[in-house]
Amino acid sequence: MNGWILAATVTLGGGVGATVWGVATGPLGRRVVAQNLCTAFACPALLLLSQGSDRPSYVDLALVLALLGPVGTLVFARLLAEELAEDPPSAWGLTYAAAAVGAVVVLAVCVTVGPSRAMAKLLVVGVLLIGGNLVASRALSGGFPELRRG
Amino acid sequence: MADAVIVVALLLVAVSATAAVAVRDPVRQALVLAVLGVVLAVLFTVLQAPDVALSQLAVGSALTPLLLLLAVHKVKRRGRKEGRHR
Amino acid sequence: MSRRVRLWLLAVGGAGLATLFVAAALDLPALGGDHHPYGDRAVHASLARHTANVIASVNFDQRAFDTLGEMTILFAAVVGCGVLLRQTRDEHRDRPAPEKVARPVRRHALLVLPVALLTGLYVIAHGQLSPGGGFQGGVVAATSLHLLYLGADYRALERVRPVGLYETGDAIATSAYVVTGLAGLIGGTAFLANTVLPYGTFNTLSSGGTVPLLNAAVGMEVACAVVVLLARFLDQAVEIEEGNGK
Numbered sequence: 001m002n003g004w005i006l007a008a009t010v011t012l013g014g015g016v017g018a019t020v021w022g023v024a025t026g027p028l029g030r031r032v033v034a035q036n037l038c039t040a041f042a043c044p045a046l047l048l049l050s051q052g053s054d055r056p057s058y059v060d061l062a063l064v065l066a067l068l069g070p071v072g073t074l075v076f077a078r079l080l081a082e083e084l085a086e087d088p089p090s091a092w093g094l095t096y097a098a099a100a101v102g103a104v105v106v107l108a109v110c111v112t113v114g115p116s117r118a119m120a121k122l123l124v125v126g127v128l129l130i131g132g133n134l135v136a137s138r139a140l141s142g143g144f145p146e147l148r149r150g
Numbered sequence: 151m152a153d154a155v156i157v158v159a160l161l162l163v164a165v166s167a168t169a170a171v172a173v174r175d176p177v178r179q180a181l182v183l184a185v186l187g188v189v190l191a192v193l194f195t196v197l198q199a200p201d202v203a204l205s206q207l208a209v210g211s212a213l214t215p216l217l218l219l220l221a222v223h224k225v226k227r228r229g230r231k232e233g234r235h236r
Numbered sequence: 237m238s239r240r241v242r243l244w245l246l247a248v249g250g251a252g253l254a255t256l257f258v259a260a261a262l263d264l265p266a267l268g269g270d271h272h273p274y275g276d277r278a279v280h281a282s283l284a285r286h287t288a289n290v291i292a293s294v295n296f297d298q299r300a301f302d303t304l305g306e307m308t309i310l311f312a313a314v315v316g317c318g319v320l321l322r323q324t325r326d327e328h329r330d331r332p333a334p335e336k337v338a339r340p341v342r343r344h345a346l347l348v349l350p351v352a353l354l355t356g357l358y359v360i361a362h363g364q365l366s367p368g369g370g371f372q373g374g375v376v377a378a379t380s381l382h383l384l385y386l387g388a389d390y391r392a393l394e395r396v397r398p399v400g401l402y403e404t405g406d407a408i409a410t411s412a413y414v415v416t417g418l419a420g421l422i423g424g425t426a427f428l429a430n431t432v433l434p435y436g437t438f439n440t441l442s443s444g445g446t447v448p449l450l451n452a453a454v455g456m457e458v459a460c461a462v463v464v465l466l467a468r469f470l471d472q473a474v475e476i477e478e479g480n481g482k
Contacts, residue, residue, distance in 0.1 A: 001152035009155045012162065016189060020162055023185045024169035031181045038185045039211075042192055049155070049195055057366045058200055060359065064207050064376055065188070067352045071212040071379060072184050074341070074386040079219040080177065128351070135344035143338040156267075200367035201291040204359070208375035213462065216382070220473040228478065 004052030007105075008045045015041030015101070029089030032076050032140055037091075039069025040098035040133045044105035047125070051109050056118055063125050070132030077139040090141040099130045159193040180218040187211055286435040287444035292364045296450040300428040303450070304413060307457055311410055314461045321468040323476050330477045334389050345387020352380030360455035364444040370451040374458030382466060390474050399467045402460045409457035416449050 019041060022034030043065045050058030077084070106126030110119045166186040173179045187210020194203035237245075265271070282293035295303050323329065356377025363369030385393040420429035428446075436443035 001154065005152050005155055009152075009158050012155065012192065013158045016162060016192070017158075017165075020166050020169065020185055020189065023181050024166075024173065028178070031178060035181050035184050038188050042188045045192060046195060049192075053198075055200075058195060060367055061191070061195060061200055061203055061207065063355060064204060064359070064372075065191070065211065067348065067355055068207065068211040068376065068379060069188070070344075070348075071352075071383060071386065072215055074345070074383075075212060075216045075219060076181065076184075077341075078386050079216075079223055083177075128348070131344065132348070135340055138338065139341045143341040144335065201289075201369065201372070204367050204372040205375075208372045208379070212379045212382075213375060213466075216466065217469055220469045224473040227473075231478070 002052055004048050008048035008052060011041055011045040011048065011101070011105075015098070016045065027087070028080070028083055029087050032073070032080070032084065033089050033091045033094070033137075035076065036070075036073045036133065036136050036140060037094060037098050039065060039073070040095075040102060040129065043069065043125070043129045044102050047105055047109050047122070051112060059118070059121055059125065063121070063128070066125050066129040066132060069129075070136040073136035074139055077136065078144055081144040084140065085142075088141045090137075092137065095133060095137045099133055102126065102129050102133070156196050159189070159196045162189045163193050176218060176222050180215045180222075183218070184211065184215045187214065283438075285430060285445055285447075286438045287447055288365045288439045289363065289367065289369070291367070292369050292447055292451065293444065295369065296363075296447045296454075297430045297445070300417070300430075300450060303454065304417065304428070307410060307413060307454055310458065310461050311406060314406065314465050317465055317468055321472050323471070327476050327478055329471075329475045332390050332474050334391060337388060342387050345383045349380055349383045349387075352383065353377055356380060356459070357455075360451060361441065361448070363451040363455075364447045365439060365441070370454030371458050374455040375462055377455070378459045378462035378466070381463060385470065390470065393470075397463060397467060399464060402463045402467070406457055406460035406464060409453050409455075409460060413450060413453040413457070416446055416453065420446075 016038060019034040019038040023031045023038070043062050046058060046062040046065060050056060050062065103126065106122055106129070110122050110126075113119050113122065163186070166182065166189050170179060170182040170186050173182050187206060190210070191203040191206040194200070194206060278294055278298065279290050281298060282290040285293060285297060287293040287297065356373045356375075359368035359373030359376060360370055361373075363373070381397065382393065384396060416432075417428035419432045421427050423429070423432045425431045430445040430447065433445045433449075435445050441448070
């Protein structure tokens with residue numbers, strides 16, 4: 001049990017655990033934000049697990065999650081635009097915090113890996129994760145202003 | 151892998167799955183199912199099955215919620231039309 | 237049968253099942269032991285054929301026939317959905333008006349679409365080397381295409397997605413899998429035997445014999461099948477309306 005796996009356990013237990021609670025209770029706005037942040041916390045956890053168990057192939061998992069997680073949030077943002085328009089959810093503090101966690105984890109793993117193709121892949125994952133997280137949050141809080149038919 | 155992370159992942163899956171059953175409204179259930187998908191993928195990774203985790207991520211993160219919400223959208227639209235004609 | 241009798245029956249059956257479950261669980265080997273007779277043999281066979289990803293070797297080489305079954309199940313499911321969700325005579329199509337989407341969302345969707353498509357193709361192509369393969373990469377590629385609907389407009393998606401083409405692609409990919417299997421028969425061994433192509437260098441893109449070919453066939457099949465499936469759902473949810481049109 002090295003430091004990486006400990007960090008992954010903390011991210012999972014704290015971050016993803018909080019999002020599981022957030023998505024199961026409360027108004028619709030909170031649930032959608034929780035679903036968005038679930039991706040933002042699970043992706044760094046996967047990166048930490050990949051570094052901790054010395055399996056660089058797990059970075060592919062983080063890459064696919066960083067790509068498709070925000071797509072999932074966009075699905076909800078678009079198809080629930082009418083319900084969300086009444087009470088636009090905005091949790092920018094939490095969103096920036098999650099983005100910061102992601103950035104810190106990506107930088108830490110990049111520094112450990114050293115300049116190579118693996119580091120380039122990690123940087124791509126980081127950019128997709130943070131960019132996707134921020135854009136998905138923007139989409140939730142008013143990205144589809146006049147949706148009529150879907 | 152260390153035992154603590156396996157226990158945490160298993161607990162998360164148990165809680166998410168119970169929440170998915172306890173939530174009755176299809177839209178909210180779709181949200182919980184999306185989170186359950188991600189948590190399951192993390193569990194598979196922790197148990198050293200990355201291929202299965204990748205399949206779960208690919209299907210559960212965007213495809214399943216999209217199918218569910220499109221079905222709900224269609225049913226709601228039909229209900230709204232009937233309400234208007236009445 | 238009254239409700240009470242039913243509940244008692246459920247309780248008795250459940251208690252029996254629980255007892256058997258607990259007895260079996262107490263007899264299981266510990267989590268994460270190192271006695272894996274089937275795993276050892278599978279890994280040995282996979283390495284003998286220069287396939288780095290043992291799962292891909294099991295799926296597309298040692299038990300390729302099962303994967304053929306799974307692929308045809310997906311094909312049949314999509315055909316069934318197509319039949320169920322087709323436009324019937326008492327429905328008509330109503331073109332949706334173009335929708336307004338916030339600028340950053342639209343830009344993000346159009347930027348991420350090629351990246352996601354490339355990632356899907358990358359996952360398919362590296363199936364025999366790293367976790368992934370035809371199914372996973374195919375779903376990623378198909379989902380990436382629908383960023384056009386999520387981030388822009390349904391009409392934008394319709395323009396890049398002539399459904400007939402994808403249905404044809406689905407059928408062609410399924411046939412390609414079967415034909416690759418037949419090559420094994422023609423080559424003198426068995427259906428779907430991995431003896432037709434040289435095994436190549438371990439841990440490079442050209443390794444594993446027919447595994448990359450079957451991977452590509454499954455990838456194309458899954459991508460086309462998912463696109464067609466989502467097309468049916470989207471048509472019903474967005475376009476098709478009841479009534480004969482006015």
